[in-house]
Each structure stands twice: as structure tokens, then as C-alpha cells.
Amino acid sequence: MKRKLTLLVILCFSICRQLAAQDPLLVNVYNRDTKTLNGKWHYIVDPYENGYYDYRQEPFDKQQNPSNNAYFRNYKPKDKTELVEYDFDKSPTLLVPGDWNSQEEKLFYYEGTVWYKKSFDYEKAKPNNRVYLYFDAVNYQADVYLNGEKLGTHKGGFTPFNFDVTGKLKPRDNFVVVKVDNKRKREEVPTVNTDWWNYGGITREVRLVEVPASFVQDYFLQLDPNNTNELIGYVQVGGEQQAGQKVQVNIPALKVKQEVVTDARGYAPLEVKVRKVNLWSPENPYLYDVNLRVNDDVLEDQIGFRSIRTEGADILLNNKPVFLKGISIHEENPQRGGRAYSEEDARILLNWAKELGCNFVRLAHYPHNEHMARMADKMGLMVWEENPVYWTIQWQNEDTYKTAERQQAEVITRDKNRASVIIWSMANETPVTPERTAFIRNLIAKTRSMDPTRLISAALEKHNINATTSTVDDPLIEDVDVLSFNQYIGWYDRLPDALSKTSWEIKQNKPVIVSEFGAGALQGLHGDKMERWTEEYQEYLYEETLAMLQKIPQLRGITPWILVDFRSPRRPLPNVQDGWNRKGLISQTGDKKKAFYVLQDFYKNFKLKDK
Ligand code: GCB
Known part of the structure; x- marks a missing residue:
């Protein structure tokens, strides 16, 4: 085993070097000397991409002398006769970090292109120093320009990227323009269909990082x-x-x-x-x-050291069996609304997880901001991080694979020194087909080559053998360290009274995590336990599910769905959902539902040896 690990580490080195050659993503910029570009950015909404294409639909940024009307030029008329049809400085502003949907009512449902512009001075660069423009995340595609010159493009809404801008900054009047496009597309990762809000914008922080030669x-x-x-x-x-x-x-x-x-x-x-x-x-x-x-370069970090591995059906943390008392979390801020991005947001969400009695959180369904894993390191929460390979994406499209793999590589690059992160999850609820299995196997190989120290999983689906027996039948079980699956008996599949009649047939001697179960409930709506949307129904479903799951001998963790109600366009039911997925244990205004206390109680009293 030791030899195998050394081999993997060597493999990892070679892959990391390749990665570095293509895209030298800096790590740990949080502890670097940086100049923030957060704050107000001027923006232009551009549904027709008029600032990007000329009237023959040729992209301006592929042309020798792009027109003044190419928005990335941030062009100003030289005199009163000159025709220029945009002006960033007279346009409104949005806050960065932050999604546009929750800042500007008319952009609530908008999906498309918005151009952002920020002007700044930069007097800092010492001779020989290098400067990078670092984005924590932009959803989904970012085309980035500095002082009118294109720096590059990044796809993927939840991972960082940076550009080397050494020698490109002036002491005065620099401008960064970012064309942000959050249109959903079939071939992208995630694809067109998700059960969460497609928040657009420069959703996380932006900074200039200056480093020695x-x-x-x-x-x-x-x-x-x-x-x-x-x-x-x-x-x-x-x-x-x-x-x-x-x-x-x-x-x-x-x-x-x-x-x-x-x-x-x-x-x-x-x-x-x-x-x-x-x-x-x-x-x-x-x-x-x-x-x-x-x-001259000194980079500080705060790193926890722990081991994580499996042995038979056990998950061993520092060589001791552990049960993962978890909860799933989306990256939304319940107080302000919209995407979460700050340290304070991370504190709110993870404090609730702590209050629930968790030692584990599943950050669904995409990499959350870096504060989450850093805060989890400090608070003592183990973390599952997930790639947005969700439902049915284009398994046979090579570009789709590359996009998924790059996002996986970017989150590993960012968070591989966080002790809290114990599981890399490849995907969520994907169909069992040979193409999908090959796709995810490639992702697994890539992940293991970059990080031989953590566990690998994927949220799979359950299958009913008959009315009273369920199983998980998926060739990927062979490839993962932890067999995880989502199941909704009592909500999408029959009623909660089916739970006590269900038994599970899971043959593999691997740790099992039930990565989702849940029921929708409107906080404050009361009724009897068989009435949909009441807190009592959700409470009953939690009681019955927890009793049922404990009968799975290999059960080593659960991450019920979900900590807080979250926005989803798939949830229109008036007066109940109103655009929110109501499976939260806490409402979007921060009020706890009855099921919160059922889970809290379960975690308080649960002992692994009881199993
Ligand atoms: C699931 C998905 C999750 C959904 C949830 C639901 O199985 O993994 O993204 O939000 O069910 O509420 O239906």
C-alpha cells in the first residue's frame, strides 16, 4: 500500500507539473499581499452580445482593429462628433462579489451576458515582481480584458482562475472588463437542468496578487x-x-x-x-x-494534519472509526439572499451545522467558496466537496469532459491543503450507462492522480428490487471508496409509512453514506403527519428514515437534504414553494422547522458502537 501511494504521489507530481505548465493557478492567495478589486463595478446588460459581435456576428476580440463599439475597449468619444453607443462610467453599478439576480430586480430571471468594468490605479508593483489578476469565481463563462487587451476565457462557475498581468499595469487608469455569460448550455457542466438557481455574475472576490520574481x-x-x-x-x-x-x-x-x-x-x-x-x-x-x-517570497498557511482512509465498511479518521453526522448545504446566504461568498456567510451556515450536532457537511452540488473549507478547518467539520457533474450531461462530448475535469482540478488545487476536506465527490445522480461510467472513471483517475490522500465518492441512485427491498446497482461502486446514494422514499417514492417496511440489500463491504433524503415543508405550516408541506410530514419522514437507515450495517454517514431552503426555478407551487425548494431544516429567513430537532436529537444520541 505504501508503495502504491508513493507511486501515486509521483504520478501526481507529473500531472501537477503539466497543469502548472498550462495554467499556473496560484494557491493560498488568502495569505498573500493583495489589492482587492471588490466593490462597485459598472455594468451593461447585453442580451444580444452587441458589445462582443459586429453586425455580421464576427467577434470583435478576434479582429485586428476592433470597433470602438467593442465594449472591452471601454472607449470614450474624442469629441462631440464621435459616435459611441455605450459608456460604462455612466452605467449603473453592481457589487462584486455578488450575483446580479439578487442585487437588481430586473435581473432576477436574467440569463445571458452582462459586461462588468472596474477602473483602478496600481502603483505597487516593485521592479521584478510579478502580478496576477485572480478571480475566486465567475458564473459561468468569463472573458477577461485588461486595458483593452484580452487576457483569456474561463468556463465554470465555482472555481478560481488567474492571469499573469506582469508588465501590463499602469500607475493610473487601468480598467478590467469582464464579459460574464451565465446562459445554460447542454454541453456545459452543469448542464441546462439543475434544481438550483443559476445565479450570474462575478459571484466571488477579485484581487491583484503581487509576488516576487x-x-x-x-x-x-x-x-x-x-x-x-x-x-x-x-x-x-x-x-x-x-x-x-x-x-x-x-x-x-x-x-x-x-x-x-x-x-x-x-x-x-x-x-x-x-x-x-x-x-x-x-x-x-x-x-x-x-x-x-x-x-524573498514567504507564504504562510495554517494546515491541519490528519489521516483519512477506509477499511472494510469503516471510515477511519486518524485510524479510528468515525460516523459522519452530516448535512447537505447549498451556497446561499439566508439573511441577505443570493449566493454566499464571505467568511461571515460561511460562519452562519457552518454554525447551524454545528448546532445540529454535525461533524460533517456535504457542500452540494459544486465547489463552494474557499471560506467554507477554511472555516470548516477551524471549526472542526469534515467536508465533502462536489464537482457539478449533475444529472444528465453530455457524456460523450470530449469538451464537456475537459470542462468537468478542469473544474475538478481547480478545486483540488485550491483546497488540497485543507484538513477538513476528506471526500472528493465526482457527481450527483447520474444515469447508469457505459458512457457515463467511463466519464466518471476518468474523473476518478484524474482525482486520484492529483490527490492520493483523500477518499472518492459520488452520489448514486437507489433501485427498488421490489415493494419492500431496495439496493444500489451501479458499476461505479467498484471505483469509489465510499458508496453514497440519494433516496427519497416517503417523498417522491411512496409515503413515509413505506419507510418502516423497507429493507436494504447492499452487498459491498464498503462504507455507505446516504447522501440525500428529505421532504418539503413550509416553515410555520402545521397539520397532520400525512399532509404534504407541513412541518409534521417532514418530521415524520425524518423519524422513519433515520430508523430505516440504521438497519444498513455498513452505514457510516448521512447528509440529509438540506440545511436551508434554497431558490430553485423548478419549484413554483404558489403559497408553498414560491420559487424555493422547501426541503430545508431551516427556512430562508433562518427559522428552524420541527425536523431540525429530530436530526439534532439523533446526532446527540448516536453512537457508532450501537451499529
Ligand atoms: C435530488 C437532487 C437535489 C434536489 C433534490 C430535491 O435528488 O440531488 O439536487 O434538490 O433531489 O429536492 O428534489
């Missing part, structure tokens, strides 16, 4: 799951001189002071012997101060 671009430092006396990983130096750089890794509290020298491509493997590590766990979310140093 050679700098720590990426690093991976985690406990070897098979040897708690060793940290494994790598460091990647970016910038002008990458080869032959001396990198120091310091962990003062562990008395670690190690120097490695990078190879021709700026890469060096790390194998650090440690003794008496204060292991991270929900009971003891201990984080070590770690710093990495190359020449």
Missing part, C-alpha cells in the same frame, strides 16, 4: 494516510527562475525546517518526517502554522 506558486502538504509520522506532497515554484531554487518548509511547532531544491521545472517532492503530530479532528481542529520560503 520567483515565488511559491503551489504546494501540497498532507499527512501520509498510511504513516502518521510522515507528511507527503510537493512544492512548485513559479515565476522567472524556477529551476534549482531552494525552498524552505518550516513548521515551527513540529520543529520542521526542511530545504528542498527544485528540478528544471520548478518542482520538488516533499517527504517530511514528523513526530507526535497533534492530529486534526472535529474534537481537536488543531492547525499548524506552516511557512514556505523561496528567496
Whole structure:
């Protein structure tokens, strides 16, 4: 096993190097010296993409001398005779970070292109330093221009990307223009059909990151799951001189002071012997101060060390069996409305999970903002992170695969040093077909090659063998470390009284997580337990489901659906849903429903040895 892991780490290095060559995504920008570009950005709504295509539908940014009417030029008329049909500075503003839907009523249902512009001065760049323009996320496609020049395009609404803008900034009057397009398309990831709101915009933070000529671009430092006396990983130096750089890794509290020298491509493997590590766990979310140093660049991080692996049907955290008391969460802020993005938003959501008695959260159905995993590190919550491969996407389309794989790679790059993250989930409720299985197997291989220290899962579906027996019949079970599935007996499938009559036939000796169950309830609506939408129905369904699931011998975790009601265009029922999926244990105004207390009670009293 040890050899296998070393092999995987080596494989990981080669893939990370390839990745770095294409797209050097900086990690841990949170602890870097940055200039924020958050705040008000001027915007122009452009449903016809008039600022991007000329009247022959040729894109301006592919033309030698694009017209003044190409919005990314941010052109101003030279005199009163000149015809220019847009003006960012006279246009309204939106706040970044933030989705447009919840900031501007007329954009509530809008799906399409909105152009954003921000002007700024930049006097900071020291000679030889490098500067990157870093976006935490833009939904869905971002075409980014700096001072009229195209920097590039990024697709995928939930992962970070950056551009090297060294030498491109002036002391005064720079402008960034971003064409943001959130149109849903069949070939994208996610595809056209989801049960959540397609919030558009520059939904997360934007910043300029200034680093020395050679700098720590990426690093991976985690406990070897098979040897708690060793940290494994790598460091990647970016910038002008990458080869032959001396990198120091310091962990003062562990008395670690190690120097490695990078190879021709700026890469060096790390194998650090440690003794008496204060292991991270929900009971003891201990984080070590770690710093990495190359020449003038010093990058600090706070990293927890823990191991996570499976043995038969057990999930072992630091070699001890653990039961994952979880809850699923969407990335929405119940107080302000709209997409969540801040540290405060993360605190609200994760505090509720804590109050519920959770030690685990499922961040559904896409990578949440970086604050979530960082806050979970500090609060002692284990985390499931998920790729937005949801329902039925184009399994045979190579570009679709590439988009899914890149999003997976970006979230791993960002969060691979977070102790809280224990599971990478590949997908949610995908149909069992050979094409889909091949697609997800490729994603799994990619994920394992980038991160050999964490567990892999995917939320699968259940199948009914007959009226009283259910199972999960899916070839992917062979490939995952944790067998997870969603089931809605008592809501979409019969009524809650079917739950006590159901038994499960799961043959595989693997840990099982029931990644979804739930029922819709309007907070404050009361009635009898068989009446849909009442708190009593949801409460009854929780009681019956929890009793049923405990009969699955391999059950090692649950993440019921869901912590808070969330917006969904699939939920129009007047006076009940009004555009909200009502399966939350808490309403969108922060009020708890009866089922919250059923789950809280269950978690309070649950002991793994009872199983
Ligand atoms: C599911 C999906 C989730 C939905 C949920 C529901 O199975 O995974 O995205 O929101 O059911 O409420 O129907």
C-alpha cells in the first residue's frame, strides 16, 4: 500500500507539473499581499452580445482593429462628433462579489451576458515582481480584458482562475472588463437542468496578487494516510527562475525546517518526517502554522494534519472509526439572499451545522467558496466537496469532459491543503450507462492522480428490487471508496409509512453514506403527519428514515437534504414553494422547522458502537 501511494504521489507530481505548465493557478492567495478589486463595478446588460459581435456576428476580440463599439475597449468619444453607443462610467453599478439576480430586480430571471468594468490605479508593483489578476469565481463563462487587451476565457462557475498581468499595469487608469455569460448550455457542466438557481455574475472576490520574481506558486502538504509520522506532497515554484531554487518548509511547532531544491521545472517532492503530530479532528481542529520560503517570497498557511482512509465498511479518521453526522448545504446566504461568498456567510451556515450536532457537511452540488473549507478547518467539520457533474450531461462530448475535469482540478488545487476536506465527490445522480461510467472513471483517475490522500465518492441512485427491498446497482461502486446514494422514499417514492417496511440489500463491504433524503415543508405550516408541506410530514419522514437507515450495517454517514431552503426555478407551487425548494431544516429567513430537532436529537444520541 505504501508503495502504491508513493507511486501515486509521483504520478501526481507529473500531472501537477503539466497543469502548472498550462495554467499556473496560484494557491493560498488568502495569505498573500493583495489589492482587492471588490466593490462597485459598472455594468451593461447585453442580451444580444452587441458589445462582443459586429453586425455580421464576427467577434470583435478576434479582429485586428476592433470597433470602438467593442465594449472591452471601454472607449470614450474624442469629441462631440464621435459616435459611441455605450459608456460604462455612466452605467449603473453592481457589487462584486455578488450575483446580479439578487442585487437588481430586473435581473432576477436574467440569463445571458452582462459586461462588468472596474477602473483602478496600481502603483505597487516593485521592479521584478510579478502580478496576477485572480478571480475566486465567475458564473459561468468569463472573458477577461485588461486595458483593452484580452487576457483569456474561463468556463465554470465555482472555481478560481488567474492571469499573469506582469508588465501590463499602469500607475493610473487601468480598467478590467469582464464579459460574464451565465446562459445554460447542454454541453456545459452543469448542464441546462439543475434544481438550483443559476445565479450570474462575478459571484466571488477579485484581487491583484503581487509576488516576487520567483515565488511559491503551489504546494501540497498532507499527512501520509498510511504513516502518521510522515507528511507527503510537493512544492512548485513559479515565476522567472524556477529551476534549482531552494525552498524552505518550516513548521515551527513540529520543529520542521526542511530545504528542498527544485528540478528544471520548478518542482520538488516533499517527504517530511514528523513526530507526535497533534492530529486534526472535529474534537481537536488543531492547525499548524506552516511557512514556505523561496528567496524573498514567504507564504504562510495554517494546515491541519490528519489521516483519512477506509477499511472494510469503516471510515477511519486518524485510524479510528468515525460516523459522519452530516448535512447537505447549498451556497446561499439566508439573511441577505443570493449566493454566499464571505467568511461571515460561511460562519452562519457552518454554525447551524454545528448546532445540529454535525461533524460533517456535504457542500452540494459544486465547489463552494474557499471560506467554507477554511472555516470548516477551524471549526472542526469534515467536508465533502462536489464537482457539478449533475444529472444528465453530455457524456460523450470530449469538451464537456475537459470542462468537468478542469473544474475538478481547480478545486483540488485550491483546497488540497485543507484538513477538513476528506471526500472528493465526482457527481450527483447520474444515469447508469457505459458512457457515463467511463466519464466518471476518468474523473476518478484524474482525482486520484492529483490527490492520493483523500477518499472518492459520488452520489448514486437507489433501485427498488421490489415493494419492500431496495439496493444500489451501479458499476461505479467498484471505483469509489465510499458508496453514497440519494433516496427519497416517503417523498417522491411512496409515503413515509413505506419507510418502516423497507429493507436494504447492499452487498459491498464498503462504507455507505446516504447522501440525500428529505421532504418539503413550509416553515410555520402545521397539520397532520400525512399532509404534504407541513412541518409534521417532514418530521415524520425524518423519524422513519433515520430508523430505516440504521438497519444498513455498513452505514457510516448521512447528509440529509438540506440545511436551508434554497431558490430553485423548478419549484413554483404558489403559497408553498414560491420559487424555493422547501426541503430545508431551516427556512430562508433562518427559522428552524420541527425536523431540525429530530436530526439534532439523533446526532446527540448516536453512537457508532450501537451499529
Ligand atoms: C435530488 C437532487 C437535489 C434536489 C433534490 C430535491 O435528488 O440531488 O439536487 O434538490 O433531489 O429536492 O428534489
